[in-house]
Amino acid sequence: MAFWFLSALLIVGFLSKSNLVEAQLSDEAALLAIHRELSVPGWSDNGTDYCNWVRLKCGGANNSFVEMLDLSGLHLKGNATLISDLTRLKHLDLSGNSFTGPVPASFGDLSELQFLDLSLNRFVGRIPVEFGSLRGLKSLNVSNNLLVGEIPDELMMLERLEEFQVSGNGLNGSIPQWIGNLSNLRVFTAYENELVGEIPKGLGLVSELELLNLHSNKLEGKIPKEVFEKGKLKVLVLTQNRFTGEIPEEVGICSDLSSVRIGNNELVGAIPRAIGNVSGLTYFEADNNSLSGEIVAEFSKCSNLTLLNLAANGFAGAIPAELGQLMNLQELILSGNSLFGEVPKSFLGLGNLNKLDLSNNRLNGTIPKELCSMPRLQYLLLDQNSIRGEVPHEIGNCFQPSSWIIAFRARKA
Ligand SMILES: *[C@@H]1O[C@H](CO)[C@@H](O)[C@H](O)[C@H]1NC(C)=O
Ligand SMILES: *[C@@H]1O[C@H](CO)[C@@H](O)[C@H](O)[C@H]1NC(C)=O
Ligand SMILES: *[C@@H]1O[C@H](CO)[C@@H](O)[C@H](O)[C@H]1NC(C)=O
Ligand SMILES: *[C@@H]1O[C@H](CO)[C@@H](O)[C@H](O)[C@H]1NC(C)=O
Numbered sequence: 001m002a003f004w005f006l007s008a009l010l011i012v013g014f015l016s017k018s019n020l021v022e023a024q025l026s027d028e029a030a031l032l033a034i035h036r037e038l039s040v041p042g043w044s045d046n047g048t049d050y051c052n053w054v055r056l057k058c059g060g061a062n063n064s065f066v067e068m069l070d071l072s073g074l075h076l077k078g079n080a081t082l083i084s085d086l087t088r089l090k091h092l093d094l095s096g097n098s099f100t101g102p103v104p105a106s107f108g109d110l111s112e113l114q115f116l117d118l119s120l121n122r123f124v125g126r127i128p129v130e131f132g133s134l135r136g137l138k139s140l141n142v143s144n145n146l147l148v149g150e151i152p153d154e155l156m157m158l159e160r161l162e163e164f165q166v167s168g169n170g171l172n173g174s175i176p177q178w179i180g181n182l183s184n185l186r187v188f189t190a191y192e193n194e195l196v197g198e199i200p201k202g203l204g205l206v207s208e209l210e211l212l213n214l215h216s217n218k219l220e221g222k223i224p225k226e227v228f229e230k231g232k233l234k235v236l237v238l239t240q241n242r243f244t245g246e247i248p249e250e251v252g253i254c255s256d257l258s259s260v261r262i263g264n265n266e267l268v269g270a271i272p273r274a275i276g277n278v279s280g281l282t283y284f285e286a287d288n289n290s291l292s293g294e295i296v297a298e299f300s301k302c303s304n305l306t307l308l309n310l311a312a313n314g315f316a317g318a319i320p321a322e323l324g325q326l327m328n329l330q331e332l333i334l335s336g337n338s339l340f341g342e343v344p345k346s347f348l349g350l351g352n353l354n355k356l357d358l359s360n361n362r363l364n365g366t367i368p369k370e371l372c373s374m375p376r377l378q379y380l381l382l383d384q385n386s387i388r389g390e391v392p393h394e395i396g397n398c399f400q401p402s403s404w405i406i407a408f409r410a411r412k413a
């Protein structure tokens with residue numbers, strides 16, 4: 001046992017020495033200084049095999065430069081500025097640490113950088129204008145910090161950007177027009193900031209745009225039809241802003257659009273019938289707007305729909321029986337409208353429906369006792385309608401009372 005241990009030590013010692021000779025690491029001094037400053041767990045002051053240190057990868061001629069540094073999720077504190085001495089970095093992930101103070105402007109000197117994630121720290125101040133020099137950058141994430149000020153115009157030079165994420169800060173000003181000139185952009189998230197103004201129409205020029213999330217800002221104006229025109233959009237989240245105008249008919253061009261969340265705005269008009277074209281639609285949430293007209297039966301063509309929330313709008317008319325074809329539907333929330341007629345019997349076939357909220361409408365008729373046959377239904381809210389009669393005896397018997405909220409007081413006159 002003792003002999004084996006000794007030989008193992010010798011072998012390890014030998015390997016380290018030979019690798020050092022080969023590596024000729026130029027970033028050695030920088031790494032040692034970074035470790036002295038940040039105390040990276042798993043890095044050893046005296047292990048000389050730097051390229052084998054955890055959370056980094058070397059590259060370049062003779063493997064002599066650090067190209068990848070992933071210090072994510074280590075709760076590190078200290079001065080991150082020293083990292084910019086690793087001048088050949090292509091990939092730098094400092095997300096999920098406890099860095100404070102200004103974002104090091106010297107990261108703008110890392111001319112080979114392609115990926116930079118500084119999210120989930122406590123960086124303050126502005127996004128450094130120096131980041132405009134990072135011409136090779138494909139992904140920039142400064143989300144969830146304490147950044148203020150405007151998105152700097154210098155970033156318009158980042159023509160390779162595919163992902164640009166600045167959410168969860170205190171950024172103000174408007175979304176720059178030049179975002180529409182970033183022709184490789186796939187992901188743009190700026191939610192939970194103080195942004196004002198309109199969505200630049202130019203965003204529609206971004207041919208690759210798949211994810212646009214701008215919720216919880218102070219944005220206004222119309223949802224530009226251009227945003228849908230390239231047809232690649234998959235996720236659109238604009239909840240909790242001050243958007244006005246109608247939902248553009250062009251939404252129907254985006255057959256891969258799976259999630260539309262546009263609640264808590266001031267949208268008006270009818271839902272475009274073209275919504276039936278959006279075959280991949282999974283979530284559609286447009287509650288708390290001033291939408292009107294009928295609830296379009298075309299939703300029934302979106303066979304993957306699991307959530308449809310149109311609550312607190314001005315919808316009128318009967319609930320389309322066709323919605324009973326939506327076999328994947330889990331939540332149907334149509335409360336707070338002016339819907340009338342009866343609860344369609346076709347809903348009884350919705351085997352995955354968990355929540356049905358039709359409260360605060362003008363529905364009449366009675367509660368069908370066949371609701372018993374809906375295996376997943378846990379929440380049924382029918383209060384404030386003109387539904388008459390008793391809760392069918394069968395309902396009380398066939399469900400766990402604890403898993404139910406049944407309310408159907410008559411609507412107050
Ligand atoms: C290596 O580092 C450890 C602690 O980090 C220390 O106790 C030890 O003396 C060092 N060895 C040498 C040879 O420097
Ligand atoms: C790589 O290592 C070889 C041999 O040690 C050396 O001659 C060469 O100059 C090195 N190249 C660079 C770019 O450092
Ligand atoms: C961090 O270190 C750099 C030099 O590496 C220095 O210029 C800067 O002032 C330091 N920042 C703080 C907040 O100490
Ligand atoms: C950007 O940062 C946010 C917050 O940490 C995170 O949710 C998101 O996944 C990150 N994006 C990428 C592409 O890493």
Ligand SMILES: *[C@@H]1O[C@H](CO)[C@@H](O)[C@H](O)[C@H]1NC(C)=O
Nearest residue numbers: 148149150170171172173194
């Ligand atoms: C934006 O934020 C910066 C920094 O907090 C502030 O100086 C500036 O007045 C703000 N601008 C607007 C228009 O609110």
Ligand SMILES: *[C@@H]1O[C@H](CO)[C@@H](O)[C@H](O)[C@H]1NC(C)=O
Nearest residue numbers: 156177178180181182202205
């Ligand atoms: C963005 O593109 C438009 C049209 O393609 C062009 O007119 C405009 O000058 C460009 N803006 C910048 C800042 O490059």
Ligand SMILES: *[C@@H]1O[C@H](CO)[C@@H](O)[C@H](O)[C@H]1NC(C)=O
Nearest residue numbers: 249250251252253255274277
């Ligand atoms: C519906 O989709 C078809 C092809 O998938 C397309 O030609 C048509 O323009 C779309 N209609 C609308 C209103 O978006």
Ligand SMILES: *[C@@H]1O[C@H](CO)[C@@H](O)[C@H](O)[C@H]1NC(C)=O
Nearest residue numbers: 240241242263264265266288
């Ligand atoms: C409705 O949306 C507005 C923003 O348009 C928001 O201020 C309000 O709190 C929302 N109401 C509810 C009940 O969510």
Ligand SMILES: *[C@@H]1O[C@H](CO)[C@@H](O)[C@H](O)[C@H]1NC(C)=O
Nearest residue numbers: 255256278279280281303304
């Ligand atoms: C519905 O979802 C499934 C599973 O995610 C997917 O394979 C299918 O293509 C989707 N259907 C449509 C019409 O998008």
Ligand SMILES: *[C@@H]1O[C@H](CO)[C@@H](O)[C@H](O)[C@H]1NC(C)=O
Nearest residue numbers: 340341342362363364365366
């Ligand atoms: C329910 O309302 C519809 C439309 O308002 C009406 O035509 C129908 O007669 C009503 N049914 C009952 C049972 O009151």
